[in-house]
Amino acid sequence: MSISWYPGHMHKASKELVKLMGSVDAVIEVLDARAPQASSNPLLSDIRKLLPCIKILNKTDLADAQTTRSWQGHYNILKQTICLTSGSNKLLSKSQLIDAAERLLGHDKPVSKARFELAIIGIPNVGKSTLLNTLADRKLARTGNEPAVTRHQQRIKLAENRYLVDTPGMMWPKLEDQAGAYKLAMLGSIRNTAVSADDIAWFAAELLLSEFRDRLARRYDLAGSVQTPLQLLEQVAEIRGCLTKGGKADFNKASEALLNDIRSGKLGQLSLERPPA
Template identity: 50%
Template structure:
């Protein structure tokens, strides 16, 4: 089964973004610090081509600190780009964002008007609504652990110079790189009803068994690391109540447990991808 999710409202969002770009001075892209490459929407990059960009590495509290530092360094080397790392504490995010936006637009002249406009975007469930609330200093946007929480555009005035426009989370029509699509699914950027949870759980278990065998053993109190993916899922099921009444492994239930544990950081701070080699 190919992993994909591109409902109609995302197509509408793309059309609206194209219209916004003519009057936009800079863009803010919110990225999940665990998947900065897989979570960078190529369609958004095409729409915002040439605009100064501020990349926010959000959810860094769930990512490996060393990998996040490498991504921060890499993104800061891109033309007309700045990067800011965000975790749970977003108390001073507004001042940092305004400072970096001013730096970026000072590099690209002329500014389109006296007041400046930036657009914030990202893939679904990247934490953009939480960032918006922090920037506004009050609850503007509903937050949640399911993608597609934001439904329409919102405008807020950040200060005397900047207006920020929020847009719904958006993927792209065809996820050609299915390894990247798996990373999107593992972090919760694809709506649960659009994927085969058992298949995603199996693929996630296969990856985590290779990358974090000792973490899995300790988290689920396994006596030894199982030899294959089926044995791993069955062992986790026995430890987490994932056995059905017939005594068989409930692969849907254990898949959900495994994905929830990764998404919430119960398997530790783990980044799913590293910056391109030789870019520091």
């Protein structure tokens, strides 16, 4: 099944974002450290045009540390870009962010006292609002473990002359890279109305069997005979007790259980992408 998810509120949010770009000095693009490429929104690149960019690889607690460092190196060679990391294992601090923004904006003039405003942008559920709360050290923005929680821009004062604007998570109209879209669904950035849990779990099962078999073996006590997504989901059903009244595997529940395990880090730190060589 092909994934497409660009609801009306995102179209409206994109227009508001275009307006906002006229008044901010730089953007903070939040990416999911587990899939930085799939979580890079081409529409946001178009909207930000040539504004300097601080890329933040977020949720580093759920990604492989070495792979995250490689992605950071990959992004740090881009022009007008500084790449930082954050995650519940090591949160980005306010001073780290301000320091990066000053370096990015301060090429030819001392900006340490000049006012600047940064817009936090990115796809849904990557942790933009959580990051804003962390940096502000207060719960100012609503957060939630589902995509499309933030529906309006919210400006906060981070420090004297330093402002941050949280924005709604944005997808883009045509998801040409469907494998990337399925990765986003697997990580929880796409609403469950756009694609069924069964379809996502099937994709996830194929990917995990080919690249992370050792993790599956540990979590679900996998025998060597388990080779296909169907067999894996049967095993998940048995180990996680996802059974119908008749005692058979409940594939729908097993799909949900597998996705919950992936999203919450129960299968360990999973980096689904590596930077190009």
